[in-house]
Amino acid sequence: MKILISADMEGATGVTWPADVLPGTPQWERCRTLFTSDVNAAVAGFLDGGADEVLINEAHWTMRNLLLEQLDDRAQMLTGRHKALSMVEGVQHGDVDGIAFVGYHTGAGSEGVLAHTYLANSLTGVWVDGARAGEGLLNALVVAEYGVPVVLVTGDDRTCHDAAKYAPDARTVAVKDYVSRYAAVCRTPARTARDIRAAAAGAAALAVRHEPVHAGPHEIALEFDAEHLAGAATVVPGVEQTAERRVAYTAPTMYEGIRCFKAVTTLVSSAVEEQYG
Numbered sequence: 001m002k003i004l005i006s007a008d009m010e011g012a013t014g015v016t017w018p019a020d021v022l023p024g025t026p027q028w029e030r031c032r033t034l035f036t037s038d039v040n041a042a043v044a045g046f047l048d049g050g051a052d053e054v055l056i057n058e059a060h061w062t063m064r065n066l067l068l069e070q071l072d073d074r075a076q077m078l079t080g081r082h083k084a085l086s087m088v089e090g091v092q093h094g095d096v097d098g099i100a101f102v103g104y105h106t107g108a109g110s111e112g113v114l115a116h117t118y119l120a121n122s123l124t125g126v127w128v129d130g131a132r133a134g135e136g137l138l139n140a141l142v143v144a145e146y147g148v149p150v151v152l153v154t155g156d157d158r159t160c161h162d163a164a165k166y167a168p169d170a171r172t173v174a175v176k177d178y179v180s181r182y183a184a185v186c187r188t189p190a191r192t193a194r195d196i197r198a199a200a201a202g203a204a205a206l207a208v209r210h211e212p213v214h215a216g217p218h219e220i221a222l223e224f225d226a227e228h229l230a231g232a233a234t235v236v237p238g239v240e241q242t243a244e245r246r247v248a249y250t251a252p253t254m255y256e257g258i259r260c261f262k263a264v265t266t267l268v269s270s271a272v273e274e275q276y277g
Contacts, residue, residue: 001207002053003046004096004148005075006087006139007039009060010105010114011155013175013192017182021114023062034189035060035103036067038154038175041193042102043072045200051207055096059087060103085255086262088139091146092255098207099143100152100200104159107134109223112158113176113184118265122272124245125223128257131165138261140166141254144213151203154196156184169206171199218257221248222264225277232271233264 009021012035019027043054054075058066063081071077083089091099106112109125110132117126117134126133128141136159140150150167153160160172175192176184187195223246224230230247233239238260239249247264251257 001051001097001204002055002095003051003151003204003207004088004090004099005039005042005054005056006059006099006101006104007035007056007066008087008101008103008105008135009035009065010103010116011159011175012038012103013189014186015103016113016176016184016186018114018120021060023065028065032065032067033070035065036070037189037193038196039066039102040070040072041196042100042152042154042200043075045197046100046204046207047074048197049201049204051204055090057083057087057089085142085258087135088142091143091148094146096146096148097209098151098203099148100154100203101136101139101150101163102152102154102196104136104153104155104163105134106156106158106162107132107137110134110158110162111178112162113156113178113181115158115181118261119269122224122226122229122268122277123222123265124225126261127221129219134162136163137166138254138258141215141218142258144215145254147209147212149206149208149210151206152200154199171203171206173199214253216251216253216257218251218254219248220251220257220261221246222261224268229268229271229277232268235267236260236263239264
């Protein structure tokens with residue numbers, strides 16, 4: 001049994017505000033240990049539950065945040081940017097039986113601690129086939145095309161509630177309770193480590209590959225906080241402006257859908273000015 005852990009940081013234990021996840025800040029340096037603790041707990045739990053191999057895919061910002069020297073040495077880590085499937089890189093090789101979303105968060109325009117979708121700001125909403133989507137749903141649709149189930153989701157309580165929509169059978173662990181986008185009631189790392197380990201041990205039983213789900217074509221829509229960003233997005237072939245601040249495109253598969261999404265968000269981020277957005 002091989003488990004892939006997609007590890008994001010905004011939903012990690014103790015993380016509540018931008019400096020906690022912004023590479024180079026003192027708070028980020030401190031929170032790297034908390035983030036690594038959450039991932040280690042998941043690794044230990046999956047191995048407790050019978051997994052033979054665990055691969056961790058770094059999925060936050062520069063994708064260089066976890067402390068390799070503190071990781072459980074029974075796991076391996078894929079770190080660094082520019083990966084074909086970004087946050088779920090590794091799922092496409094046919095040897096992954098289940099995936100865990102550790103440290104995840106809710107999407108742009110939703111309640112949740114540090115809620116966003118790919119871009120920290122600028123995006124105010126994303127929809128797939130008419131349903132509001134965060135990174136959890138987007139990535140769940142991608143891994144479904146490879147027959148891989150989402151078996152564990154950790155983050156704040158709103159993230160766990162959101163996971164019930166795209167991975168109803170997955171185990172969930174709330175490491176904190178949402179108060180505002182930048183505030184939460186947090187559990188201690190000792191407690192969250194116990195909770196995550198126990199949930200991962202149970203989630204291992206759900207790691208059974210199924211027939212790939214090809215539900216495309218998918219209509220993907222994005223809404224921005226400024227009109228010029230919608231215009232910038234249309235530079236990507238196939239992306240059309242559908243309203244003053246909205247664009248949409250159709251993708252035959254979510255593999256192509258997520259790659260186009262990454263192209264759009266990368267391009268749009270370069271069109272954001274420091275003071276006026």
